Structure formats: C-alpha cells, structure tokens
Amino acid sequence: MTNSFTNASAKDVGTAWLGGEFAGKLVVGNWKMNGLATDAKALVQALVAQGAGDKSLAPQGQAGVQLAICPPFTLLNPVRQWLGAAPLWLGAQDCHAEEKGAFTGNISAAMLRDAGCQLCILGHSERRQAGESSSQIAEKLAAALRHQLIPILCIGETLAERQAGQTLAVLAEQLASSLPFPLAGSGGSSATPAPIVVAYEPVWAIGTGLSATLDQIAEVHQFLRQQTAALGHVPLLYGGSVKASNAAEIMALGDVDGVLVGGASLNAEEFWQIAVAASTVLAGRSVSTAAA
Numbered sequence: 001m002t003n004s005f006t007n008a009s010a011k012d013v014g015t016a017w018l019g020g021e022f023a024g025k026l027v028v029g030n031w032k033m034n035g036l037a038t039d040a041k042a043l044v045q046a047l048v049a050q051g052a053g054d055k056s057l058a059p060q061g062q063a064g065v066q067l068a069i070c071p072p073f074t075l076l077n078p079v080r081q082w083l084g085a086a087p088l089w090l091g092a093q094d095c096h097a098e099e100k101g102a103f104t105g106n107i108s109a110a111m112l113r114d115a116g117c118q119l120c121i122l123g124h125s126e127r128r129q130a131g132e133s134s135s136q137i138a139e140k141l142a143a144a145l146r147h148q149l150i151p152i153l154c155i156g157e158t159l160a161e162r163q164a165g166q167t168l169a170v171l172a173e174q175l176a177s178s179l180p181f182p183l184a185g186s187g188g189s190s191a192t193p194a195p196i197v198v199a200y201e202p203v204w205a206i207g208t209g210l211s212a213t214l215d216q217i218a219e220v221h222q223f224l225r226q227q228t229a230a231l232g233h234v235p236l237l238y239g240g241s242v243k244a245s246n247a248a249e250i251m252a253l254g255d256v257d258g259v260l261v262g263g264a265s266l267n268a269e270e271f272w273q274i275a276v277a278a279s280t281v282l283a284g285r286s287v288s289t290a291a292a
C-alpha cells in the first residue's frame with residue numbers, strides 16, 4: 001500500500017474522487033461498540049504487519065485500495081498511535097452537530113479531526129433505529145464537512161420495506177433528507193459542495209450473515225449512481241454481512257466502490273483478505289482494460 005493518503009484532508013481526497021479520478025476501492029471497518037485496549041492493539045498491529053509484509057495489495061494509490069478502520073471513540077487516540085506511519089485511514093462512528101459546549105457525552109467533529117480522523121460514519125441504521133432522524137444526520141454531516149472529515153452516509157431499507165417494494169423510494173428519501181445540500185445542486189449548479197461517501201446498508205443484512213444478493217446490490221448501486229450523478233463521482237460502498245468469501249464478487253460490480261464491514265473487521269486476517277479481494281478486483285479490471 002502507498003501512504004500517499006495517510007494525512008490527506010477530506011478536501012484533497014474528495015477533490016480527486018469528485019473529479020472522477022478515483023478508480024480505487026475503499027474498505028472500511030466499523031468496529032461498533034467493540035474493542036478494549038489489549039485486543040484492539042493486537043488487531044491494529046496485525047493489520048499493520050500485514051500491510052508491511054504483504055505486497056498483494058496492488059495496484060496502489062488513487063486507483064488502488066484504501067483501508068480505513070472506525071474504532072469506538074475511546075480507542076481513536078491509541079489506534080492513531082499504533083498505526084504510526086501505516087497508510088490506513090482512521091474514522092469515527094458518529095459525531096455531534098454542534099461545535100462544542102454543554103452536550104454531555106458527545107464528541108464534536110473538531111475533536112475527531114483533532115484525534116487524527118479522516119472519516120466519520122453517519123446515519124448508521126443502528127443509530128437511526130435508536131431514534132436519529134435524517135435531519136439530525138444532515139446537521140452532523142455539515143459539521144463533519146466543516147472539519148474536513150469525509151462523511152460516510154449510511155442508508156438502507158428494512159426487510160418490511162423491501163418486501164413492500166419500497167426499497168428505492170426509501171433510499172431516495174433517506175439520501176435526499178440526510179444531506180445538508182440539495183442533491184441536484186442549487187440554482188442549476190451541479191457542483192457538490194464537498195466530498196461524501198454513501199454506504200448502502202440494507203438493515204436486514206447487517207450482522208445477520210445474510211448479505212444482499214448481487215442483483216439487489218447492483219440494482220441499488222445503479223440507482224444511487226443516478227441519484228448522486230449531479231454531485232460528481234460519489235464513492236458508493238455496500239455494507240451488510242461482507243466477509244472474505246463474498247467481498248470480491250460484490251466489489252466486482254460496476255457501481256460498487258468499496259465495502260463497509262462490521263463483524264468481519266474485528267478479525268485482522270478476515271479484514272485483510274477483504275482488502276486483498278478489493279485489490280484482486282482492481283487488478284482484474286486493469287488487465288481487462290489493457291487487453292481491450
């Protein structure tokens with residue numbers, strides 16, 4: 001892996017993505033409420049050792065694989081230290097919409113940036129199910145962007161919504177109402193105000209071991225590509241029971257720019273194999289492009 005992105009700001013990285021130049025894969029681990037110092041250190045050290053010793057993550061750089069991990073707040077600072085110069089990005093799992101003040105128990109976007117984060121997951125279904133609304137998520141997203149964090153906006157339908165044939169309508173509504181700017185740009189402008197990543201995470205596939213089918217993922221990602229077209233190339237991730245055994249076929253789909261991984265990101269070898277799968281997909285693409 002290259003370390004060219006290690007300390008890149010959201011603006012630097014986003015400019016490349018939004019300019020349509022990002023042809024790589026983003027592999028993000030969401031640790032959720034897991035990790036005590038001892039286990040977390042071993043996990044990070046195993047990932048760093050893989051990165052140092054394994055040359056299989058090629059191609060690299062902007063058209064390559066970017067790995068990121070999102071530990072709980074308590075581990076952000078130690079994880080940053082344990083990562084050292086390793087080229088993984090650090091992300092958080094939420095932030096508060098306000099800058100600072102009397103918000104007991106909360107963490108601001110500025111604090112996350114201060115802790116060395118590049119990314120922030122927002123609107124995860126586990127938070128939406130706990131009562132977070134799309135308009136609250138939009139405010140958090142604006143705060144993340146103000147502090148040069150790349151937001152990973154999560155959207156997804158429940159099983160009941162899918163069975164009722166409402167999937168695309170639900171996703172369109174969640175997407176539009178969770179953004180702090182109009183999807184189509186305002187005043188006829190199609191320029192996105194800032195870099196964002198969108199993760200499609202069907203609620204029924206999260207933590208269940210039951211991933212969406214390739215047809216379902218392809219349909220939704222094609223739809224989201226159209227929905228976000230006015231914003232430039234918005235990286236689209238899939239999340240929901242991704243593991244080493246299904247990662248390659250998911251990331252081989254045309255509109256899938258990477259994966260958001262929960263449970264499998266807690267195992268260094270499994271997470272690494274997902275990154276290797278991303279690399280294999282990219283290598284296959286460059287071989288077929290060269291042959292064409």
Ligand code: PEP
Nearest residue numbers: 206207239240241262263
């Ligand atoms: C997640 O929580 O974002 C997720 C995708 O979880 P899992 O991979 O465990 O389904």
